[in-house]
Amino acid sequence: xxxxxxxxxxxxxxxxxxxxxxxxxxxxxxxxxxxxxxxxxxxxxxxxxxxxxxxxxxxxxxxxxxxxxxxxxxxxxxxxxxxxxxxxxxxxxxxxxxxxxxxxxxxxxxxxxxxxxxxxxxxxxxxxxxxxxxxxxxxxxxxxxxxxxxxxxxxxxxxxxxxxxxxxxxxxxxxxxxxxxxxxx
Numbered sequence: 547x548x549x550x551x552x553x554x555x556x557x558x559x560x561x562x563x564x565x566x567x568x569x570x571x572x573x574x575x576x577x578x579x580x581x582x583x584x585x586x587x588x589x590x591x592x593x594x595x596x597x598x599x600x601x602x603x604x605x606x607x608x609x610x611x612x613x614x615x616x617x618x619x620x621x622x623x624x625x626x627x628x629x630x631x632x633x634x635x636x637x638x639x640x641x642x643x644x645x646x647x648x649x650x651x652x653x654x655x656x657x658x659x660x661x662x663x664x665x666x667x668x669x670x671x672x673x674x675x676x677x678x679x680x681x682x683x684x685x686x687x688x689x690x691x692x693x694x695x696x697x698x699x700x701x702x703x704x705x706x707x708x709x710x711x712x713x714x715x716x717x718x719x720x721x722x723x724x725x726x727x728x729x730x731x
Contacts, residue, residue, distance in 0.1 A: 550565045561593065565602050568583065578613075580609070582606075582609075584604065603626050605625065607622055624638075642657070642658060642659065643656070647718050652677030654674070656671075657672040667689070668690060670687050670688070671688075680702070682700070684700050686698055
């Protein structure tokens with residue numbers, strides 16, 4: 547679930563509402579992943595000043611990702627229904643992520659991608675750092691058309707439960723052996 551609130555151009559904002567999402571994730575073999583989600587499927591109403599009535603648009607997202615060594619390549623398709631007097635939109639996005647593990651200072655990530663759609667075209671990039679169960683991520687969105695309002699996001703994630711350092715060390719060694727094998731060829 548998410549908490550939604552809409553700001554109106556004529557001033558004022560709608561009271562906060564809860565939007566419900568549902569999704570699934572399927573993994574194939576060792577390196578393919580498929581995901582599907584339906585966002586705002588409850589269509590929460592948003593009431594504005596002067597009797598304006600709108601509702602959060604439902605969206606469907608389909609995506610696929612492939613992991614190759616420490617790279618992650620992904621692509622997704624998003625379809626959004628009309629809302630707020632605007633027509634529905636369709637977007638396609640593609641991007642990659644690369645992680646570098648260090649012996650003492652955790653793992654570092656670089657991400658980049660683009661979204662191309664009916665009404666938006668953006669380039670996005672981000673950085674991440676992960677150590678034990680904690681992860682900090684930063685992302686920036688740069689519009690390629692329209693107004694030049696940059697978007698920024700920072701997130702902090704903490705994963706509870708037992709970690710598996712042996713599996714992580716085994717993965718790093720496996721990658722290193724693969725690199726050495728490639729070098730000898």
